[in-house]
Amino acid sequence: MSDVHYLTAEGYQRLQQELEYLKTTARQQLAQRLRAAIQQGDLSENADYIAAKEEQGFIEGRIQELEQVLRNAVIIDYTEKKANEVSIGHVVTVQEGNFPPETYHLVGPKEADPLNGRISHESPIGKALLGKKVGDEVTAETPGGVIRLKILKIE
Structure with a gap:
């Protein structure tokens, strides 16, 4: 039962909204930043590209975390x-x-x-x-x- 996450209904909704934002808006904005950075050329010394890739890792990790939390959530009634x-x-x-x-x-x-x-x-x-x-x-x-x-x- 260590994977169980106790949440209030408001907390569950807040996490769902964050997940939706990350999967849509945040990913789209990041994709635009990555495209712009790639168009600048040499990626090995491109600070914009490196920062965008790091942010991509953070966003994808947070998406996985939120999905796991919501999948194992128990709503406090x-x-x-x-x-x-x-x-x-x-x-x-x-x-x-x-x-x-x-x-x-x-x-x-x-x-x-x-x-x-x-x-x-x-x-x-x-x-x-x-x-x-x-x-x-x-x-x-x-x-x-x-x-x-x-x-x-x-x-």
């Missing part, structure tokens, strides 16, 4: 989630000591964006929260050290 126990897809409000409460949306690694409150269920905090209930205190070993969080709310 919020309607089936019970808010009494933390699971992927929940929004969890926690508090560390006397610091102000923080809210995290527990998502799959492909959608994680910690600066915007979206943490992976595979992250230290995400792992610590999974399966816990309101009022539980959890300990997470983060790169910044061990932290204790109290779960205040699960949505």
